[in-house]
Amino acid sequence: MKASVIILSYNQREVIKACLSSLSRQRIDDGDQYEVVIVDNGSQDGTGEMIGGLTFDFPILYYYVPRTAESSRAAARNKGITNASGDVVVFLDGDQLAEPNFIYEHLRVHKLAKGKLVIGFRRYLSQSSMDLTSLKPGWVNTVLSSSEEDERFLLMKRFSENGSAFRTAWHLFFSCNFSVDRELMIQSGMFDEGFKGWGLEDSELGYRLQKDGGAFVFNKNALTFHIYHASEFDESRHLGWKTNMDYFLSLHPTFEVQAQYILEEFFNPEIRNSWWDCYVRFEQVVRVYQGYEGDRLPVSVIVVYERRPEVLQAIAAEAVFREVVVIDKTTSSDLDILCQFIENDFDVLYYKQPSEDDLIELYHRLAVRGIVKHEIFKSEEAMARSNGRET
Known part of the structure; x- marks a missing residue:
């Protein structure tokens, strides 16, 4: 089986280099293979020249997309999908380091069953976790003690490690780490390019795929490490999230989509409730609306x-x-x-x-x-x- 790892980049020259270095140490089954597709969303920091000078044990396809008013993460990812050649597309953000079993763990699910929607997970690195310019074999062991789990690990402890036990798993379909059968992605229409700026284009895709019969699978062993950078959750991001939320609801005017507005209490810097508390309420509200009583x-x-x-x-x-x-x-x-x-x-x-x-x-x-x-x-x-x- 072949995986195409699709990565977006924008003015992340050194970070994307570290990301690619982590992918060079992947352990996969005999007969499996992978390529990396980089879509550069208009970088001006020499990213393309740097990538052109790298040599790894996997092929890299690099596409430069000039930045315009119509540029978007959705459009860039769609370009990656259409130019990929793998059976499975694996999405990875450029500010992530892939654990050595990252690709293996994604492919493990797709080998067991076709057409699953696989959600991987991440840990956050501290500001001084490691030297990004020098990744050695076994590097994961050096950062585990200085990283923390993303909030979705807490959700699994609270509810289940089974994605199908969540009524809102589609919202957790974060583009920093998920995989889908490539043909299924193309048939679905891929990412909706009406989403601009940051947020929710991936959740909307997950919602649409689920409505078409897709089933989510959590795999906490498909793990990445998020490279530290300062938080960007300010009023600008809040307004961008709300704009995309309004667009999401216009596409799917349903109760469960509207219930996502509970999460605005996290994104709004004037409120800033914890993401965990907001999400638990979101999941529970949707459960009650859908009438599931098994948890009682x-x-x-x-x-x-x-x-x-x-x-x-x-x-x-x-x-x-x-x-x-x-x-x-x-x-x-x-x-x-x-x-x-x-x-x-x-x-x-x-x-x-x-x-x-x-x-x-x-x-x-x-x-x-x-x-x-x-x-x-x-x-x-x-x-x-x-x-x-x-x-």
Whole structure:
């Protein structure tokens, strides 16, 4: 399978160089390949000349688009899509560093099922995390301790690591890190170029793709690191977001789209409520509107220590009657992705190796609702060890 990594650039000469360096250390399966498509949105800092002098172990396609009044992120990304040749297009912002398994993790989902909408995640680097001019193999280990998770990690802890358990996953379809089958993107009409300035063209695409039958998959292992730069959330960005929000609603005059105005309390510098609080309210309001009651009923809990063939069948069978909480204790399996493919009347709430504190908090929440069934998939030998017995 081939991936086309599409990156936008605008006057980010050194940053884009670091981004490309991180992509040169990707680990992919034998037979897979990738290219990088850079769309330069009118840079004037020598970005093109710098890229022309670089040599990497992957092909780079570079397109310079003169900046005009009609320039937009949507138009630039569409140029990248139409000039890509991969089976899958992976979107990455130029101010991100790709973790060494970044492309592998995106392709892993697309190999398991065609047509999924894959949402990757990011961590934020501190101002003094690392020297961008010298990335060495294993560089990720040097920055983990000085980075923090984006807010969507908190949402997964609060709700689920299963994208289909969110009623508003389409809003989380951030263009800094997601992937889609290229033909599906083209058939959808790609990004709407009516969006100008910053914000929401990616969420609108996610909303449209979902309406056309697309299903979201969260993959927190498809990870990037956001290079530090000063925050730009000022009144200008607020007004730009609101303009795009109004345009979004004109395209899709529905309750769930309108409910996004809750998030304005974050973007408005005169209010500046936390994004986390705003988003939780947004998700819960949409859930109530859509009439889903599964999160008010008792649940079944399935703990998986060993990935056995009957695990998925057991999860799907329980999801016919009630929500299922899956606690995945395995170290290496595709359960994190396969659980998200289960389609049934009730949600599958998936958690991969939660910490002890997160597990305690989770069980406290479940105790309030009630646990109908608690099933453990573990080998007899492992069960005996955990019970202190010899087999």
